[in-house]
Amino acid sequence: MSSDDAGSPAPEGWRPPYLGCFLALVLIGVGGAYAFKQANSTGRSDSQLSASQEPRVTRQGALSVSFSAQGALYLVDEVGQPWRVRSGVPQKTIVTKARGPYDAAAATPVSAVLVREGGGLDVLNLRSGEAVGVEHDELSFTLCALAEEREAFVVSYAVASVTSDSVFYTSGVPELPSWTRSSGRGVCRSLALSDDLVAAGSAQGHVTLLDRASGGVVRTLRAPGRSEAVVALAFHPDGTRIAAALEKGFVIWSVKDEVPALVSQVFTSRLTAIGLSEGSLLAVGTAGGDLSLFDLGSPQTELRTFSLDLRGESIVEPRPVRSIAFSGLKVAWAIGDRFCTYEFPVDPSPAGGR
Secondary structure (H helix, E strand, O other), X not given: OOHHHHOOOOOOOOOOOHHXXXXXXXXXXXXXXXXXXXXXXXXXXXXXXXXXXXXXXXXXXXXXXXXXXXXXXXXXXXXXXEEXXXXXXXXEOOOOOOOOOEEEEEXXXXXXXXXXXXXXXXXXXXXXXXXXXXXXXXXXXXXXXXXXXXXXXXXXXXXXXXOOOEEEEEOOOOOOOOEEEEOOOOOEEEEEEOOOEEEEEEOOOEEEEEEOOOOOEEEEEEOOOOOOOEEEEEEOOOOOEEEEEEOOXXXXXXXXXXXXXXXXXXXXXXXXXXXXXXXXXXXXXXXXXOEEEEEOOEEEEEEEEEEEOOOOOOOOOOOOEEEEEEEOOEEEEEEOOEEEEEEOOOOOOOOOOO
C-alpha cells in the first residue's frame, strides 16, 4: 500500500460492490466511446508519440481534478463529493458534510474550497469529510483558488465575484490577518495562488499580482494589444511564471517582469482553462471540450490536441474544460459531465526522448 493509500479513509459502509464494479466498467466503456480526435504537429514519429492511444474518458461529473504527491488522481464533483480514481474507476473516498450544489471548486486531495450556488462557500477537509470553514453566506462568490494544505489542515484560499473587483484572501492561520483588496483593474474573472502571490485576472485583460501577506499590489501585467477577459490563471509549480488564458489565446509572464515572455497566436475557440506541468508542458482547454498541449520552448506549435467527439449523443451541449492537472507525464482534465486522463509514453516536447 502506498503512502497515499494509507492516508485515504475507506468509504463509509463500504462493501465489495461486484454489481457496482460491473456497472462502473460498463460506464467507462460508454465514456471511452466518445473518442478524441488527435493532432500531431511535432515532427516526431508516431511510435514515439504513440498517436494511436486515446485519453481515457469517464462519465463522472467533476468540478476540479488534482493529483497527490504520489501521482494518484482525485476529483471533487458538483455536490462536493471527493473521489479517488483507481485504474480509471472513480471511488468515493468518504462521505462529506457538504452543502452543495456548487458552481466552482478548487481542490487538492486533502482539502477543497467550493463556491455554493446562491451565495457563500464551504471549506472541506477531504480526509474527514468535515466542513472546517463556512464564510460569507451573505455574499455571492463565483471564483475561488486554493493555495495549500498541511498536516494541521491549514488552508489558504482566495475568492472573488465576477460582479466586483474585490478579492478576499485568508491564510487559514488565526494569527495572520485576512484581507480584502481591490484589483483596481475591473471585475475579476479568474484567480490563482502561489506561495507568495495572489493573481487576479480581469475582464479587461489585466493580471494583478497581490502580495499574499499584505494584499499590496506587486505589479500589473497585460499583453500588448490584447484586451480579452482573463478567464483562467495558473502559476508554474516553482512559482516563477504565471500563465493566463485569455478568451482567444494565452500569455506567459515571469512574475518579476511586466513584459510577457510569450504571447500565443489567436485561437478560434474560446479558452476556459489552463495548466502548467512541473516541466515545460502547458495545456489549455476550450469551451467545446478540446485540450491542446504546448511545449514552453516552442509555444507556437501544438504538441497534441484532443477534441471530444460528441457524434451519436442525443443531447449535445457545450462541455467546457473546467480544470486541468498534471503529474509528471500524466494530464487530467474535467469536461462538464466527464473527466479525461492521458499519460504520455515519453516526454512529448520536441526535446524529450532525444
